[in-house]
Amino acid sequence: MAAYLTHQQKVLRLYKKSLRHLxxxxxxxxxxxxxxxxxxxxxxxxxxxxxxxxxxxxxxxGEEEFWTNQHPQPYIFPxxxxxxxxxxxxxxxxxxxxxxxxxxxxxxQYPDYFSKRETWKKLREQSWDREVAQLQAETPAGGPLxxxxxxxxxxxxxxxxxxxxxxxxxxxxx
Amino acid sequence: MASRVLAQCVxxxxxxxxRLSGGNLAVRAVAAPVSASHRSFSVISNAERRRVLxxxxxxxxSVWCRQYxxxxxxxxxxxxxRVMYVLKLYDKVNPEKLQTTxxxxxxxxxxxxxxxxxxxxxxxxxxx
Numbered sequence: 253m254a255a256y257l258t259h260q261q262k263v264l265r266l267y268k269k270s271l272r273h274l275x276x277x278x279x280x281x282x283x284x285x286x287x288x289x290x291x292x293x294x295x296x297x298x299x300x301x302x303x304x305x306x307x308x309x310x311x312x313x314g315e316e317e318f319w320t321n322q323h324p325q326p327y328i329f330p331x332x333x334x335x336x337x338x339x340x341x342x343x344x345x346x347x348x349x350x351x352x353x354x355x356x357x358x359x360x361q362y363p364d365y366f367s368k369r370e371t372w373k374k375l376r377e378q379s380w381d382r383e384v385a386q387l388q389a390e391t392p393a394g395g396p397l398x399x400x401x402x403x404x405x406x407x408x409x410x411x412x413x414x415x416x417x418x419x420x421x422x423x424x425x426x
Numbered sequence: 427m428a429s430r431v432l433a434q435c436v437x438x439x440x441x442x443x444x445r446l447s448g449g450n451l452a453v454r455a456v457a458a459p460v461s462a463s464h465r466s467f468s469v470i471s472n473a474e475r476r477r478v479l480x481x482x483x484x485x486x487x488s489v490w491c492r493q494y495x496x497x498x499x500x501x502x503x504x505x506x507x508r509v510m511y512v513l514k515l516y517d518k519v520n521p522e523k524l525q526t527t528x529x530x531x532x533x534x535x536x537x538x539x540x541x542x543x544x545x546x547x548x549x550x551x552x553x554x
Binding site: 260264267268271272292295296299329330331332 | 537539542543546549554
């Protein structure tokens with residue numbers, strides 16, 4: 253239920269977002285590279301800290317410095333959360349079970365895909381029990397810690413929840 | 427003037443695509459002495475048109491398929507090439523020791539902060 257971030261994860265997140273905001277401040281590449289190297293040296297100095305109390309104090313100081321020096325409009329990639337194109341095409345992504353409700357005359361316009369889909373459905377029926385068994389065996393008690401799915405463990409098995417991945421809608425509609 | 431020449435080229439291409447191979451020999455024989463002689467506007471446009479016709483004969487097929495402004499296609503080879511190119515540019519990585527199966531921490535001796543930098547380089551490369 254509750255997934256806490258480790259100290260290393262917090263430090264790495266701070267490093268990445270500080271580099272991205274630095275990139276928004278120093279638009280010229282050579283200037284950014286110079287200040288990025290200085291920032292990297294500051295992080296490297298605090299890497300060898302063994303005392304967790306001091307390490308969390310350093311992290312807190314770093315976060316506060318980041319907050320005061322952040323860019324008001326940092327460059328966010330269009331497809332990432334907060335970007336301009338984030339989830340823009342979500343409304344056009346129809347669920348894949350709708351394809352089963354098509355009329356046969358519509359289905360005949362795409363014979364290759366629908367024949368492939370029939371073979372995949374048979375494959376899904378065979379492998380579903382194995383996927384469920386693998387997931388039940390590998391999830392820790394108390395619920396999963398993250399959304400990452402494990403890979404297939406044996407030869408000839410398919411990774412769990414492969415159907416949702418294989419039949420996912422396209423990223424950009426044409 | 428260049429646009430007029432190109433428009434004439436496209437029109438002549440569309441009309442005589444079947445007899446390009448036969449017609450060009452005679453055209454080439456005409457074009458050589460014409461360009462050497464005195465230059466007037468019409469002579470230059472004729473010679474240029476024929477030269478452009480000869481050059482663009484090779485790319486007749488590509489004229490008919492349009493290339494809109496789009497990213498290069500993502501195939502495994504192109505992705506692998508781009509990833510290796512970006513990794514070789516990183517200064518902490520030895521380019522000779524770099525392979526597709528090399529582990530960042532064990533084989534190349536990189537830090538987790540280096541891992542963050544590499545991830546950021548990949549995001550910059552592939553447009554996130």
